[in-house]
Amino acid sequence: MSSQNRRIDVAGLVIALLLLALAGLVWWDMTKLQLLSPYDVGPKAMPVIVSVGLAVLAIGNGIGALRGNLPDRESLDWTPIILILGGLACLIVLIAIGGGFMIGTAILFAATSAAFGRRAFLVDLLIGAVIAVVVYLLFAKLLTLSLPAGPLENLL
């Protein structure tokens, strides 16, 4: 494994810094809380524990990164990641502007499918839409759950 090649792992250092930032955020948030009862340790105790723990672990992770102790990683293919996150973003935007979930779901299905190497975007878009309709009917009619509706859903 990676123990042979002991060089500084930049990604590992970034992780350590992020953990430190999270520790700072928890601490900063804690300082704004008020103690109401003198007998209760109050809402501050747990954030203090978590913050200190995160800070210590940030140091631990940092030491690991400096020693190059992180596991080996394979090269990263960014295209599928962008496709999937893009699909999710489309869905979020469509729901936020009241476009209903169906179009967004179809896009998410097709985008994910493309991320896994399919080259039939339009077909997948159609399949995604069919799945969305089936799940919508299943959720809404059988399980009486409501999904955010847009113009298309109101037709069903």
Place this chain on the structure above:
Amino acid sequence: MEAFVSLASGLAVAIQPMNLLFALIGVLLGTAVGVLPGIGPALTVALLLPITFKLDPAGSIIMFAGIYYGGMYGGSTTAILINTPGESASMATALEGNLMAKSGRGGPALATAAIGSFVAGTFATFGLALLAPYLVDIAVSFGPEDYFALMCVAFVTVSATFGDSPVRGLTSLFIGLALGLVGIDILSGQSRLSFGVPELYDNIEVTTLAVGLFAVGEALYVASRRHHHEEKLEPVRGSLWMTKEDWKRSWKPWLRGTAYGFPIGALPAGGAEIPTFLSYATEKKLTKHPEDFGRGAIEGVAGPEAANNASAAGTLVPLLTLGLPTSATAAMMLAGFQQYGLNPGPLLFAEKPDLVWGLIASLFIANAMLLVLNLPLVGLWVRLLAIPQPWLYAGILVFATMGTIAANPSPVELIMLTAFGVLGFLMRRFDFPIAPVVVGLILGPVAESQLRRALSISLGDPMVLLQSPISATLLAIALIALMAPFVLKGLGRFKAVED
């Protein structure tokens, strides 16, 4: 004896037609997702949580348990036939199982896995039924400080003691604990880490976190390294049935595997990895056919599979009696209880004996269903593996997002889902364990409220944690469990078996 009376009354609950149906749906779903690479039982329960909360509690929980057991069965099929274990618990099975499949003995490998799982599941469920009343009696006397100490033990064992790296495990745990802080603090009414976002005031949904980490994170991870792995499905050739020789070589490993799996699963140690690899190592040492190991030895499938299932039942012991989840799936089942306002623990045994014993009794039924369904239907399960990967993951993501917005129709919830997905992806890439995050989010707030209750009873004196003998002992265990991996760095060493 008390256990048998309770079990009999539980059986009356379990054989109600609706509950039988839920158990059947559970085992079918569980097997299907266990077979499908990429979705484990924890994710399935997480996906189903938002859409089941209007159903009958007993039925849903019976279904979740069926999924748990079914997932353990299904995982072995994938491990044997394509050598890509769906979850770490099946890794040991894949070693010899896939070799058996390659040499045309896939049928007996599947059979010994299924029957071994049945044997182990049955024994371990009996263990659960016998052990639970005793633990409940002990747990009744627990004060808040003892519960807090117990949770410390669970935190440490789940994250640090048995992982590859205690630092990375604890990091995962503390991320979970930090997420658990988000929302309004019930005791003081003040909001923490909410930044004025209304969706954050009522805490982070366990399902959103779990679905994000498991479903979205897994999809991103698999998609990003799609070109590194080609999977090859071994066809099941020859007879499905085991020969007399196979039976002779299997039954002892089944029992030994059970003996490893149940106690280790029942201890708040978490996970089925340890017992499966212990079982594998034992069978390798004890076998009369050492020449078969490395070429497909049936003992190497029978033992770990039994250990795997026995530990699943073992995990239910701390979950039901103490409310302590020690695996990702158990954590999701706890979330399942909580969505109906039920809190597993000694009180649940007293207040809802029907539900608890009905659940335990239905585990026997689920186990029997799995044995009957699995072997004859193995061809059907194998066909699931033919679903094209793009559609499989696209379908998972669609279902994940729809479940999330059905529970909480807000774009903020989806943004959180996506963010947790990215977190899950990064954690997989940098080899941080996922389960401690979920356990931290669920148990963190519980531990905090127990700690504050203990301290307010003692008027703020922290010595209360050490004055109770139970609490002091448990804290000492937690400390030892925390230091152990740093002191003996070799604890994770038997993982080398897999190489």
